[in-house]
Amino acid sequence: MRIGELAERAGTTTRTLRYYESLGLLPARRTGNGYRSYDEEDLRLLQQIRTLRDFGFELEETRPFVECLRSGHPAGDSCPASLDVYRRKLAELDECIARLSAIREGVGTQLVQAERARAELEAAATAPEGAPEPRCELTPPGP
Amino acid sequence: MRIGELAERAGTTTRTLRYYESLGLLPARRTGNGYRSYDEEDLRLLQQIRTLRDFGFELEETRPFVECLRSGHPAGDSCPASLDVYRRKLAELDECIARLSAIREGVGTQLVQAERARAELEAAATAPEGAPEPRCELTPPGP
DNA sequence: GTAGACCTTGACCCCGGCGTCAAGGCCAGA
């Protein structure tokens, strides 16, 4: 099969396939006229790449899975190198989620404080007494 | 104060300040010789920008806060536009955390299954009977 | 007068993952 068909069957573009080839991630055989030629095995490799990318893996991280498949294993994650990538990804995801959660709390707190400050300002405007100074500076989350 | 001093006091670089000016985010007055000139108010604006950036806000998202401060409000988040940015950021963070958590679960599941498959393969290798076919294909997380 | 520390603008580089031309080859159907 040629590049256009493979791209369509995998739901991607020819540009993407040429890019993967330039990385050595999905090399292609050539026919006599210079056209790239792929088979069903290449489709499987490509599907493995795309699936991992949908999970947020970088292209380089998919390489162990692809090589695992190419070396004849039944699945891309049958090899220790792939499992290591899984584990590193898990740690990375956990750290990222924790960081975002901390920021989410910080922003939520800021929003509540700022809304309260505005409410106090409006209350002070309707009942003009000694308006309490609103305090809503952001504080850095640390180094 | 000149650009070098402001950069140092804010813990950033002159390149960054020039970049912010090119965005219209932190304009500078000029002295007779063409040098940029800043005052304490500019330092406050810059601190507001850097603090928000530490929270993961994009530069464009800091603009309402800076303009709020510049228009004389006591804090950058004293204005409705700033609060809207807070709310949008919260929604964005929630969505991002949810997405990452789903992926984290998916990857965790994959890891467990792949480890189990390997264990079964090894067991089959030591006790060579009818080896059960390992099934550990990744499935896409959906569109 | 001259060294050195500051400042100026302009321009290119980086990261990943492609999108999007441009100019030209190859092949099938009318």
Place this chain on the structure above:
DNA sequence: TCTGGCCTTGACGCCGGGGTCAAGGTCTAC
């Protein structure tokens, strides 16, 4: 034969947030 649809390589663009030259101006201290 010609049109249209595939294919080829090469090259530039984009996104954000600056880093890092380069070539030159300005000021201060000695």
